[in-house]
Amino acid sequence: MHIEIKENLEEVVKFAKMLEYAGILIALNEHEINNEYEIKKIENLKKLAIENGIDIIIGLLIKPKNKEELKRVLDEFRKKVEIITVAGGIYEINRAACEDSRVDILYHPELGRNDSGLDHICIKAASENNVAIEINFNEILQAKNRPKILTFMRRNVKLCKKYGANVIITSGAKNKWEMRAPRELASIGYVLGLDLKTAIDSVSIIPENIIKTNREKLNGRLIKNVRIVDEF
């Protein structure tokens, strides 16, 4: 599973098959998700992907300026898209995203900061509301000051382990050369302090479960912890 933004999507699908991915998440913003042209482009891509045995998931990436904007966008889109992600970086938004159960993934909480961006209160709330915290591989790859970012990520991982919040590792690629095989991403998680089993789970089982439950909710098969298993 990984996150990907636009351009030359056919080649990206070929690369994903070569690197043995099971699915790709394409992140769009609010304007693109209402744009019919963009949606049609992805529908065409899905046919190619199914031939190669790769699942394509459409996700919404919110880049809010304050709390109120985040709440407004969540009200509008939660019942339309499969996955909702929030780009962190400001402490106010990081905390608001952790305290809202409608958010699925919080991206790069330490982007452009001089600290880790999350404290014990945030992570406690995140584990209660099932919000996953993300480790972005592209950020490590492109970083000018790599040790600094690694220390902040290490602190987030340590807190997540203590309070039982989910960690997800994604490639965050913006072109095809920034993609890496899932097992390599897991080894980055191991280096940052996760144990090997949870590191492998964070690129396989955890994202799969999020997508599964969200799809069931959208189809109306899962309503407030009651699941329709079979119909007579």
Place this chain on the structure above:
Amino acid sequence: MEKPKTLPPVLRENERYIVFEIITEEDIEYEEFTKALWLACLSFLGELYTSEAEIKIIKNLYNPRTKQGVIKCRYDMTEFVRASLALINKIGNKDAIVKVLGITGTISSAKRKYLGFTELESFWKEEGKSVA
């Protein structure tokens, strides 16, 4: 010059062999890859941990046509070497991705499982004859 005797098996370090493949659109020489690997390891792990990993790239198993090869390292440092392999994004001005095919305990199993070598004995076994 006289060499020291080889250590008994109990005193030797355990090792693992990482079989890798480079994904690029252009040709890559052996020297270019070694330079990129050492730079990546030194910048990510530092001098201390790189010395602990005891990395060796086996020269006569690198195939420039298929771009596959074998790296030898210590068994408890495989994840660290793997992580630093993931951080390579350019090999001599060319865009590249290093993908790990698998990890084995001996060179011969690395050859048999991933590099497509066949042993002469296997032909005998197919015909049902015992090796003399």
